[in-house]
Amino acid sequence: MSLAVMPLLQQFVVLLAALALFLSFVLLAQTRLVAAIHVFAWQGALVAAVTFTVALTGHAGHLYFSAILTLILKALLIPWMLHRLVRRLGLERHTERLRHPALVVMAGVALVIFSYWLVLPMVEQGLAFTRNIIAVSLALVLIGLLMMVFRHQAVAQVLGFMSMENGLFLAAVSATAGMPLVVELGVAFDLLVAMVLFGVFFFQIRESIDSLDVDRLNRLTEVE
Amino acid sequence: MSDSPLVLALSSLWLALGSSAISLLAGREPRLLRLAAVPLLGLAGTAALVAGLWTLIAETNASAILPLGLPWLPWHVRLDPLSGVFLVLIGLVTGAVGLYGRDYVRHFEGGRESLITLGGFSGLFLAGMLLVVLADDAFVFMIAWEVMSLSSYFLVAFQHEQAANRRAAFLYLLMAHVGGLAILLGFGVLAAFGGGFDFASMRAAELTPLWAGVAFALAFLGFGMKAGLAPLHAWLPEAHPVAPSHISALMSGVMLKVAVYGFIRVVLDLNGEVHWSWGVTLIAVGGLSALVGVLFALVQTDLKRLLAYSSVENLGIVFIALGLALLFQSTGHPNLAALALVAALYHALNHALFKSLLFLGAGAILHSTHERDLDQMGGLLRRMPWTGSFFLIGCLSISALPPFNGFVSEWLIFQSALQAWNLESGVLRSLVPIASAVLALTGALVAATFVKVYGIAFLGQARSRHVRRARPSPKGMWAGQGVLAALCVLFGVLPTQILGLLDPVAEQLLGTGVPQAGANGWLWLTPISAETASYSAPLTILLLALIAGAAIWWFKRRASWRVRRCDPWDCGFAAPTPRMQYSAASFAQPIRRVFALLFLIDEGQEQGADGVTRYRLRIADRARGWLYLPVARAVDSSARQVARLQSGSVRLYLGWTLVTLLVLLWVIS
C-alpha cells in the first residue's frame, strides 16, 4: 500500500527507518573512527525516536520507558564509552581505509534489496507497513554484519555489532510494538555488559599484539 | 533340563569375567594371576566345552533373556547346535591355554608390563567370544563382538614399548572397528526387513534379492575382515604375533573362528535364501586368501608371523568350503551343502587345535630362548624334546598329512568339491575344479612351509648361542601342548564320531545332515557312499604301526641293531658348521623365485653398524600399497582441504556466518 494512505505517524516511522538505514551506510563507509562513533550515536537516537513514535501511536505504555532506555543506552552511554575508550587507546586520529569502498557499498545495497525480496511474501497486504520496516531492520542487521566482515579494526567491528543491535531494536519496536519488558531489560543489560567486556578486551588485545587490527589475531590457524 | 547347557555356558561366561576381576588384584599380589586368574580361564573353557558337547549330543536348543540392554531390547541369548560347535572349539583351546598359561605368565611377573592388563583383558576377551557365540540379538552380538575386538586390542598393545607393536595394535583396532561397522550395517538391513533386532524376527524376515545381497556383502566384508581374508588381511600378521603367545593362540585359533561363526550365523541362518553368486565369491576370495596366505607364510623368517600368515591360508580354506556349501545350497543340493558345511566346521575345529598348538610351541621356544627368528634357531628337538614332538604333530596336522586331523577335513573338502558334477551349470562345474586345484597347490605349499619351520627350528644345529643353551619348558606348558597334540591325533583318527557331532548343525541350518558318512560303521568314513569314496583313518594308523613294528622287530633280531655315531659325511667336505646350514630364507628361495611376482622383494647387501656386510632380504605385502595407503592418503588430503575453514581470521569466520545465513534464507524462500 502506498505511503499516501498511511497515517502520519507511520509515515514518520518510515522516514526515520530510512534515515537509520542511510546512517548505517554512512557507518559502513566512514573511515574516521570518531566520526563513525558519532554516526552510530545518531543512529541510536533515530531508533529511540522510532520507539517514541510507535509509543505515541499505540497502546503499549512501556514503550515510552523502552524509548528512554534506548536513548540513554544507544545514543548516549555506549557512544560515550566508546569515545572514552578511543581516547584512552589514543585512536582519535585513527582512520581506516576500506580496500574497495565502492564494492562494499554496492554489497550493502544488494543486501537491502535481498532483505526486501525476502520479506515480500511474508504476510498479507494488511501489514505491508510492518513488513517494510522489518525489511529495513533486516537490512540494518545484515549491513552491520557486513561491516564486521570488512572492517579489520576492533573498535569498528564493535560498531558494526552495535549497529546490528540497532537493527534488532528497530525490528522489535516497529514490528511487534516492543518485546515484553523483562526481555527488553535483559537485552539492555546484556548489551551493557557486552560493551564493558569489549572495553576490557580492547586493552587485552592491545597488550598482547599492541594493535587493534583483528587481522593480526591469527595465531590460532590450522592452515600451514 | 533342556536349558541346563545354557546355564552352564553362562556360568562359564561368569567364570571368565571372574578371572578378569581377580586379576585386578594382581597389581598387589602378582601370584594371583598364575594361581587364580589363568586356571579360572581354563575352568571357564572346560565349562564351555561341556556345555557345547552337551548341546551337540542331546541336540538341545535353549534360549533365555538377560535383564540387561535396552528397555525394549533386552539381551537375548540362545544355545543351539551351531553355537554348541563353537563353544566346543573355544572350550578346547581355552582349556589347553589355561594349562599352558599358568607357567607361561610367570615370566611376566616382575616385568615392566602390568599383569592387571594381561589378566583382566584375557578374561574379558574370552567372555566376549563366549557371548558372541551365545548372542541371540544384534545388539548383544555387537556388544560382545566389540568387547572381543577391544580386549584383544589391549592384549596386542600389551608390550607397547616397541613402536611396531603400537602400530600393529592401531591398525588392528581400526580394521576391527571398520569391520564391526560393516556388520552393524548388515544387521541393520536385516532388522529393517525383520522389524526387530532379535535374531528370531530376522530369521522371519523376507528380504528382496537385492537387499539380501547387500546384507550378504556387508556381512562378508565385516566378518571376512575379521577372519583376515585377502586382500584385507594385512593387519593380521602384524597383530597376532605381538600379543603374548598364549593370547596369540587364542586370537589365531579361536577369534578367527568366531568370525566364521558370525558369518555362518548371518548368511546361512538369518539371511534365508542364498544366491549361487555368493558361493562363487566366497570360493574366489577364499582361494586367493589360501594362496596369498601360504606363500607369504613360506617366506617369513619370524616364526609367529609365519603362523599368523598360515592362519590367513587356513581361513581361506574354510571359506572355500563355505562357498561350496552356499553353491550347493543355492543350486538345490542340500545334502552336498551339508557335506561342505560340515567339512568347513571340521576344518575350523582342526585349525583351532593345531594352530593354537603351534602358537603355544612358538611361545615355549620364545620362553626358553627369547627368540622368534627362525634363522637363529636349530636343533631344538634335542633340547626341548616334548615341545619338539608336539610341535611335529602340529606340523603334520597342519600340512594335511594322514592320519592326522588336518587331512580329514581337507579330504572332506576335496570330496565335496568333486561332487561338482552334480551342478547343472557348466560354468560352475568347471569353476569348482579350479578351486580344488588351488586347494591342492596350497596343501603342497603348506607342507613345504612346515618342513621349513620344523627343519630349521628343531632339526639341524643351533644357529646362535642362546638357542644352544635352551632349557626344556616347564611341565604346565608342555602339558597344554600335549592336550592339543592328543586332540589333533584324536580328531584325525575318529572322523566319523566328530562328523556325528557336527551333524546337528547341518540339520539345523540346511535341514539335512550327512547320515551316510558313518553308515558303514565307525571304521569307515564314507561322505557320499562307500562306492564313491571311503577312508579309514583307524586302519591306516593301525597298518602304519603294524608294518613299522614288524620292520623294527625284524631288524632288532639282527646283531647290527646298534648304530655307530660319527661325524656327518657331507660329501667329504670339512666338518660342517652351523653357519653352513640352509637358513629359512635360503630354504624358501626356490619357491620365492617361482612365485616372484607376488612379493615386493628388497634384496641385497647392507653394511651393518659393526662394519660387517650382511645379506638383506625384506619381503613386503602388496596389499598394503594397494588398499591401505590410498585410503589413508585420501583421508589426509581431504582433511587438509577442510582445514581451510579454520583460517584464523575472525573476519573470514564472520563471512562464513553471513554467507551461510544468506544461502539458507535464499534456500527456504
Place this chain on the structure above:
Amino acid sequence: MAPLLLTLLPPLIGGLALFLVRALGTAGRLNLAVSGLTLLGSLWLAWTVARVEVVAGLGFRIDAFNVYLIVLTAFVGLTTAIFSRPYMEHVQASGRISVLNLRLYHGLYQAFMLTMLVALTTDNLGVLWVAVEGATLATVLLVSLYRTPEAVEAAWKYFILCGVGIALALFGTVLTYFAAQLVLDDTESGLTWSVLHAHAGALDPTVMRIAFVFLLVGYGTKVGLVPMHQWLPDAHSEGPTPMSAVLSGLLLNVALYAVVRLKMLVDGSLAATDTPHLAGALLMGFGLVSFVVAALFLHRQRDIKRLFSYSSIEHMGLMTFAFGVGGPLATFGALLHMLVHSLTKSAIFVTVGHATHLAGTQSIERIRGLIRTQPAIGWSLLFGVVAIAGFPPFGVFTSEFLLLTATMQTYPWFTVVLLSGLAIAFAGLFRHLHPMVYGTAPEGQTPVSANLLPVFVHLGLVLWLGLAIPGFLAEWLDRATALITGGGVL
C-alpha cells in the same frame, strides 16, 4: 516452586558471594558446596516433575525434556567443581594467574551455571536468549583467563562470533514474536514457549521459516555447527580446562536444547505447508556436514584440547542430525547421546587436564608414555576415548546404535555416510591417542597428584548406561521423546 528456587538460588547467591571470597581454598570449597546444593535442588526438582508432569510458574516451565538436562547440568557442574578445586590451586601455584582472576573464575563459574539453568528452566524465548547470551558473557572472560596472546585471541573470536550469532538469534526471536502477535490476542505471552507451542499450528509459516533460519544460525553458532564452529576449538584449547569441560559438556547441550525447542514450534507451524520437514532437513544438513568435517579435522590436530573439542563438534553434529531425522527412535537416541556425550566428554577433559599438568604441555607431540608414568591417568584417557569413539559396552555405542537403526529405517543411504564418518573420526582420535598413552615415558616425567574421582564416576555411569538403561531413566527419556515427537518408543 521450592525445588526450582533451590536449584536457581544457590548459583545466584553463591556466585555473588564468590566474587568477594579472597582465599582460594575457601572459594574452591564454597564453589563445591554451592554446586552440591544445586544438584540437590535439581534432584528434588526432577523428583517433583516425575510426580507431576510439569512444574510451571514465574515464567518458568520444567517438563520431562529439560528436567533431565537440568540434573545433568547440575551433576556435571558439581563433578567439574570437584576437579577444578585442586586444578586451580595447581594453576595458581604455577603462577599463571592472579588472585583477582581466581576470584573472577569462581564467581563466573557459578554465573555460568546460573545462566545454563535459567536457559533450561525458562519458558520464555526472550529470557532463553538473554540467558544464552549471558552464558557467553560469563565464559568469555574465563577463556582469556591466562592472558596469553592466544587466550586473548581465542576469547575475542569467541566473543565476536557468538555475539553475532546470538544477535541473529534475537532477530529470529523477534520474528517469532511478530508471528505470534498475529495470532495471539494477549501479546504479552507472545514469547512464552508453552503458549506458542499450543498455537503453533496458527503461526504464519513464512515468518516462522525465516525466523527459524535466524534462530538456527544463531543458536547453531553456539552448538558449534559447521561452518559457524570456528570459535569452539579456540575457546576450548585456550581456556582453563574445567571451562572446557563445562563448555563441551553443558553449553553445547543447552544451545542444542534451544534449537530443538524452536524446531518444535516451526514443525507445528509448517505442518500444513508443502514443506513440513523443512526444519528437520536443515538440522540434518547441518548435522551431517558438522559431523563429517569435524571427523576430518581430528586428523590434523596438534593440541590435545583442540582434538577433543573437534570431537565435541562431531558429536553435536550427530545429535543435530538425529533430531533432524525426527521420529521417536532417533530422538530417543539423540537425548541419550546428549547425556552420555556430556558425561564422557567432561570426563575426558578432566583427564586431559591432569595429562597436560603431567606433561606440562598441551601439544600432542610432547605428551608421551602416560601409562608408564601414571597408569591411572593413561587408562582413564584411553577408556574415555574408547567410550567416546563409540565402542561397546559404553553408552555412546547404545545411542549411536539407536541412531543408526533409526536412520536405517528412514534414510538408509545416510547410514553409509555416518558409518564412514565414525570410522574416520575413530582413526583420527586413535592415531593421536596411541603415542600419548603408550610407549616409553620421557626422562624425568613424574606422577602428579590427580583427583580422578569425577572421571571414574562419569565413565562408570556411561558404562552402566551401555550395559543397561535403568527403567526410570528410560521412562524419563521416553516422556521427553513423546513431548518432542508426539510418540514414544516404549
Place this chain on the structure above:
Amino acid sequence: MSAWFIALLQALLCVALAPLLVGWVRRVKARLQNRRGAPLLQPYADLHKLMIKETRVAHTASPLFRVAPYIVFVAIWLACATVPLIALDLPTAGIADIIVLVGLLALGRFFLALAGMDVGTAFGGMGASREMLISALAEPALLMAVFTLAMTAHSTSLVGVMEHHLTDGFLLRPSYLFAFGALVLVALAECGRIPVDNPSTHLELTMVHEAMLLEYTGRHLALMEWAAWIKLLLYGVLIVNVFLPWGIATVFTPAALALGLIAVVVKLALLGAALALGETLMAKMRLFRVPGFLNLALLLGLLGLLSHVILEVGA
C-alpha cells in the same frame, strides 16, 4: 577272508617287485647305452648288503633321523598296498582312496625332507628345499589328473575308477589323454627321474633326492632306497592299471590272478623300457626349468578336468 589274504599277498608283491623293476630299467638303459650293465637282480643284492652292513649316524642327528626311514618306507608301502596290482576290488582299497594315497606319499616326503635337514649339512637342506619345491608343483598336477579320473568315474577310489573304465570299455576320452600326460610328467618328477633329477649321480649341485639321503647308511639307507623304488613301482602301476586296466583280475580265481600278474608284469616291463629309452634320449634340466616342466603337467591336468567337465558331460 580270502580277499584280505590276496590283499596281503599283493602288498608283499609290491615290495618284492619294486627292485626288479628298477633292475630292469637300469638294464635296458645300459643296453641302450651299449653297456653290459649290472645283472637284473642287482638291486636285491644291494639291499641285502646294506641291510647287513653296520649303520652309522652323525652326532648331530636327532632321534627323528633314525625314525624317518621306517616312516617313509611304511607310508609309501601302505600307499602302494592300496593300489590294485593284480586283482581289482580288494578290502585294502577301501582304506584309502586316491587322495589318501597322495596324502601318504606326502607323508613320506615330509619325513624324507625333514631327515635331509636333520644332520645340519648344507646338502641336506638343499635337497629338502628342492624336493619341496618340486612336490609343491607336482602334487596339484597329480591331484588334477586324479580328479579327472575321479570325476569321470564319480568315485575317488581307484577300484571305482578302474571298474568304471573296464565297464564302459575303451573310449577316446580327451580328458584321459591329458590326465595321462600329466600323470607321466608328475611320475618323472616325483620319482626323481631324468629330466628332473638323476638317480644315478651324486654330483653335488644337481642332487635332489640323493642329497637328502647323503647321511644315511646301512639299513636306513636300504629302507630309503627301497621306499623310492616302491614309489616308482607305484606310479608305474597307477599309470598302466588306471589307463589300461585290462587283464587285471576281477574274480579271485587262481587263473584270473595269474593272468593279472602276467598282465601287470608285462605292462610294467614295457613302461620301464619306455622310461629307460626316455632317460637315454633326454638330458637333465636345470632346477629352475623344472617349474616350467611341472606347470605343463598342472596345465595338462587342469585341461583334462575342464575337457571332462565341458566336452564329456555337456552343459
